[in-house]
Amino acid sequence: MFGDCDCNSLFGDCNSLFGDCDCNSLFGDCDCNSLFGDCDCNSLFDDCCEGELRVKQEPGFVAVSREHVTEEDVDIFTKVQELSSQVDGNVSKLFCQNLCLLAKLFLDHKTLYYDVEPFLFYILTKNDEKGCHLVGYFSKEKLCQQKYNVSCIMIMPQYQRQGFGRFLIDFSYLLTRQEGQAGSPEKPLSDLGRLSYLAYWKSVMVEYLYKQPDKHISVKGISRATGMCPHDIAATLQHLCMIDRQDGRSVLTHTRAVLIQAAGYF
Numbered sequence: 001m002f003g004d005c006d007c008n009s010l011f012g013d014c015n016s017l018f019g020d021c022d023c024n025s026l027f028g029d030c031d032c033n034s035l036f037g038d039c040d041c042n043s044l045f046d047d048c049c050e051g052e053l054r055v056k057q058e059p060g061f062v063a064v065s066r067e068h069v070t071e072e073d074v075d076i077f078t079k080v081q082e083l084s085s086q087v088d089g090n091v092s093k094l095f096c097q098n099l100c101l102l103a104k105l106f107l108d109h110k111t112l113y114y115d116v117e118p119f120l121f122y123i124l125t126k127n128d129e130k131g132c133h134l135v136g137y138f139s140k141e142k143l144c145q146q147k148y149n150v151s152c153i154m155i156m157p158q159y160q161r162q163g164f165g166r167f168l169i170d171f172s173y174l175l176t177r178q179e180g181q182a183g184s185p186e187k188p189l190s191d192l193g194r195l196s197y198l199a200y201w202k203s204v205m206v207e208y209l210y211k212q213p214d215k216h217i218s219v220k221g222i223s224r225a226t227g228m229c230p231h232d233i234a235a236t237l238q239h240l241c242m243i244d245r246q247d248g249r250s251v252l253t254h255t256r257a258v259l260i261q262a263a264g265y266f
């Protein structure tokens with residue numbers, strides 16, 4: 001039970017979080033993101049709220065640089081800033097641990113939930129007169145040699161299939177473009193993550209190509225404009241059947257009719 005929503009765990013149970021106990025249900029505090037059991041073991045963390053941040057009090061965010069982002073990016077950033085918080089795992093360790101433990105119930109591949117210090121967490125909330133309600137989040141390693149722009153991403157079950165996952169993915173690439181780099185989600189992706197990212201990459205690719213029908217197009221140019229890494233771009237173009245071999249070279253082949261047809265799938 002998280003707020004007013006009763007969610008079924010997909011990949012874990014109370015014992016996987018609490019250890020050996022008799023809990024049948026978990027209750028989440030929407031403000032401090034703490035987890036409580038329904039048995040005598042009471043709380044997963046004692047005094048969980050003491051000294052920890054509460055979602056609606058977290059003001060942190062990075063500034064937007066117009067050097068690497070477009071006006072559309074700034075609009076997205078402004079919208080995200082109204083709904084989200086950036087939380088540093090080194091500053092609000094317990095809050096981020098609770099968030100990762102919660103994600104463990106809904107992600108089959110979630111393994112990291114105690115060593116949160118190297119990560120930033122971008123938390124999306126739905127706000128009303130009762131406060132801020134957790135929609136989902138993604139985490140990002142502060143210093144990543146592989147240039148991963150997402151380490152873990154999760155949307156609460158009651159908010160899935162409403163565009164929030166794509167919203168967070170889009171924002172992760174906005175941050176990547178702001179840094180002047182190309183990024184990619186941490187591999188390997190889960191089955192659901194692979195489907196979500198491939199759908200996102202395809203739609204971004206089709207939109208980019210549709211808007212530039214007469215210009216010289218290269219993978220490097222696409223990467224600069226979208227923030228996607230070249231490997232993901234090449235794989236996506238192959239899925240769209242837009243790469244052909246001519247004279248021993250890989251050539252991008254697309255027509256406006258093909259792009260319009262492909263756009264109908266998104």
